[in-house]
Amino acid sequence: xxxxxxxxxxxxxxxxxxxxxxxxxxxxxxxxxxxxxxxxxxxxxxxxxxxxxxxxxxxxxxxxxxxxxxxxxxxxxxxxxxxxxxxxxxxxxxxxxxxxxxxxxxxxxxxxxxxxxxxxxxxxxxxxxxxxxxxxxxxxxxxxxxxxxxxxxxxxxxxxxxxxxxxxxxxxxxxxxxxxxxxxxxxxxxxxxxxxxxxxxxxxxxxxxxxxxxxxxxxxxxxxxxxxxxxxxxxxxxxxxxxxxxxxxxxxxxxxxxxxxxxxxxxxxxxxxxxxxxxxxxxxxxxxxxxxxxxxxxxxxxxxxxxxxxxxxxxxxxxxxxxxxxxxxxxxxxxxxxxxxxxxxxxxxxxxxxxxxxxxxxxxxxxxxxxxxxxxxxxxxxxxxxxxxxxxxxxxxxxxxxxx
Numbered sequence: 001x002x003x004x005x006x007x008x009x010x011x012x013x014x015x016x017x018x019x020x021x022x023x024x025x026x027x028x029x030x031x032x033x034x035x036x037x038x039x040x041x042x043x044x045x046x047x048x049x050x051x052x053x054x055x056x057x058x059x060x061x062x063x064x065x066x067x068x069x070x071x072x073x074x075x076x077x078x079x080x081x082x083x084x085x086x087x088x089x090x091x092x093x094x095x096x097x098x099x100x101x102x103x104x105x106x107x108x109x110x111x112x113x114x115x116x117x118x119x120x121x122x123x124x125x126x127x128x129x130x131x132x133x134x135x136x137x138x139x140x141x142x143x144x145x146x147x148x149x150x151x152x153x154x155x156x157x158x159x160x161x162x163x164x165x166x167x168x169x170x171x172x173x174x175x176x177x178x179x180x181x182x183x184x185x186x187x188x189x190x191x192x193x194x195x196x197x198x199x200x201x202x203x204x205x206x207x208x209x210x211x212x213x214x215x216x217x218x219x220x221x222x223x224x225x226x227x228x229x230x231x232x233x234x235x236x237x238x239x240x241x242x243x244x245x246x247x248x249x250x251x252x253x254x255x256x257x258x259x260x261x262x263x264x265x266x267x268x269x270x271x272x273x274x275x276x277x278x279x280x281x282x283x284x285x286x287x288x289x290x291x292x293x294x295x296x297x298x299x300x301x302x303x304x305x306x307x308x309x310x311x312x313x314x315x316x317x318x319x320x321x322x323x324x325x326x327x328x329x330x331x332x333x334x335x336x337x338x339x340x341x342x343x344x345x346x347x348x349x350x351x352x353x354x355x356x357x358x359x360x361x362x363x364x365x366x367x368x369x370x371x372x373x374x375x376x377x378x379x380x381x382x383x384x385x386x387x388x389x390x391x392x393x394x395x396x397x398x399x400x401x402x403x404x
Contacts, residue, residue: 031084260292266369276325294321
């Protein structure tokens with residue numbers, strides 16, 4: 001199930017925008033009948049606060065910048081806006097959606113195809129990790145009205161002449177902060193350099209955070225955009241119980257012991273993600289826990305997409321335990337997970353919300369729990385996270401059974 005179907009009912013007061021116009025229902029958005037049918041079949045009843053502000057200016061062709069966390073309805077906002085503006089009489093790519101990862105691109109394509117089920121619009125996911133020849137063959141007929149892809153592969157098929165850009169009127173940057181943090185800034189500027197040969201190309205940008213490189217993209221590549229900000233970080237953490245456990249400095253086994261104890265009390269029969277900062281740490285922790293007869297899976301960016309998909313499918317099928325790097329918090333939708341444990345505190349405070357924000361987030365009355373394993377020399381880093389999010393991480397008491 002996509003994150004948008006589980007999105008929070010964010011109060012409109014939590015939205016900041018330079019445009020006051022809101023549309024409280026999908027029926028009032030003047031969308032096509034086939035698109036509305038797909039929206040309601042998908043399970044939506046009314047637009048989220050973000051969608052109430054973002055869809056109409058996007059449909060009108062305005063540039064739109066939205067700072068919003070996952071679960072705010074971003075994927076559906078993108079899909080609805082793009083689908084509404086497709087001209088069925090034009091047999092060519094009309095919208096290009098850039099995503100940071102293969103997994104994210106496929107998830108967007110899935111939402112597009114589901115919401116657009118009754119529209120006869122064709123889509124294609126153009127991502128790395130597959131044969132470039134397959135993409136070239138699929139794109140050369142020009143039947144796909146919407147192409148979703150990762151920056152490097154999209155630029156490659158453009159340079160090879162497989163993806164015609166003449167009719168592209170909308171380009172979307174989804175999770176722009178993640179795209180740029182992965183070093184794709186040069187590819188993004190090259191793509192825009194090609195598309196912006198047409199002065200009418202619309203730009204829609206969604207980002208969970210607004211670091212300097214994203215702000216520069218907005219300044220350089222967008223024209224008088226409608227700006228929308230959804231919720232402050234401290235609001236995002238409401239509904240999540242946050243705790244920390246202290247361990248002895250330089251005693252890695254103490255953290256493993258703590259996880260083993262937690263497994264006996266609260267992890268058994270509960271989906272759980274352990275976050276580590278590096279691939280090597282993921283692999284080492286997996287080996288250590290397996291040696292203690294704890295059934296566990298590992299996932300990290302160096303695995304190929306098929307391996308990650310199989311591991312994730314197994315994890316989501318029941319009360320399993322997963323050890324992961326930050327990539328799962330950025331590119332894989334596991335927001336129903338009730339328990340997140342930071343074996344390592346994230347090196348960047350902004351990654352904390354990407355990890356812990358997956359832990360249930362209090363959605364629809366559900367409770368999420370986050371536990372941080374903290375050595376004495378990491379307490380300062382934990383306090384920096386508290387200050388960054390204006391939140392409080394409580395010291396965990398010995399009785400963990402009462403957390404849920």
